[in-house]
Amino acid sequence: MTKIKICGLSRRCDIGFVNRCGPDYAGFVVNVPKSRRSVTPEEAQALSALLSPDIIPVGVFVNERAEVVASMLNDGIIFAAQLHGSEDEDYIGDLRRRTGGILIQAFSVASPSDMERAAASPADYVLLDSGGGTGRTFDWRQIKGFKRPYFLAGGLGADNLPAALAELRPFAVDMSSGVETGGVKDPAKIEAAVAAVRRYS
Numbered sequence: 001m002t003k004i005k006i007c008g009l010s011r012r013c014d015i016g017f018v019n020r021c022g023p024d025y026a027g028f029v030v031n032v033p034k035s036r037r038s039v040t041p042e043e044a045q046a047l048s049a050l051l052s053p054d055i056i057p058v059g060v061f062v063n064e065r066a067e068v069v070a071s072m073l074n075d076g077i078i079f080a081a082q083l084h085g086s087e088d089e090d091y092i093g094d095l096r097r098r099t100g101g102i103l104i105q106a107f108s109v110a111s112p113s114d115m116e117r118a119a120a121s122p123a124d125y126v127l128l129d130s131g132g133g134t135g136r137t138f139d140w141r142q143i144k145g146f147k148r149p150y151f152l153a154g155g156l157g158a159d160n161l162p163a164a165l166a167e168l169r170p171f172a173v174d175m176s177s178g179v180e181t182g183g184v185k186d187p188a189k190i191e192a193a194v195a196a197v198r199r200y201s
């Protein structure tokens with residue numbers, strides 16, 4: 001069954017929404033000032049503690065210091081780290097020495113070379129996206145036939161999930177903007193997106 005990640009949770013009520021709908025992963029954007037969804041590690045800790053134990057908490061980072069990411073993983077605040085900046089092999093190697101947490105490396109897909117880099121990533125999973133919380137899709141033809149399991153992200157929501165699942169069969173789908181209204185998480189959109197994936201799978 002295709003896994004589901006709902007990302008960019010920043011309020012206590014957001015946790016209530018996902019606990020009711022039951023996605024597989026819930027994401028916190030940590031220390032990213034340019035994002036309206038950004039939370040501090042302390043806020044992520046408080047929100048993560050409210051998550052249903054069936055939902056895996058994920059920290060989303062953009063070029064964060066490895067010791068910050070590792071300590072959140074080692075303290076059990078998050079179980080997976082999604083690296084959305086220019087983190088390279090050395091950075092991932094450094095994180096691996098510091099922690100046993102799951103590592104997800106994000107790639108903005110614009111050209112075939114992005115797919116070559118994604119194929120070679122030492123992370124546990126890769127995430128294929130248009131940019132990072134922009135709500136924009138990208139040209140899915142570029143990733144058709146990609147061989148390793150991946151999270152599909154970028155402008156996904158209940159309306160385009162059926163096509164994404166039928167065309168691409170990703171390991172997981174990840175959404176943030178597509179389950180928001182007026183810049184905050186919308187429980188009805190989360191419910192519709194989760195139902196769309198479960199119906200298909």
Ligand SMILES: O=C(O)c1ccccc1N[C@@H]1O[C@H](COP(=O)(O)O)[C@@H](O)[C@H]1O
Binds near residue numbers: 133135154
């Ligand atoms: O959500 C953000 O603000 C964000 C900021 C910096 C890096 C990544 C971010 N979010 C991730 O972006 C993708 C796609 O989001 P969307 O559905 O297109 O809004 C997703 O993986 C989020 O985790």
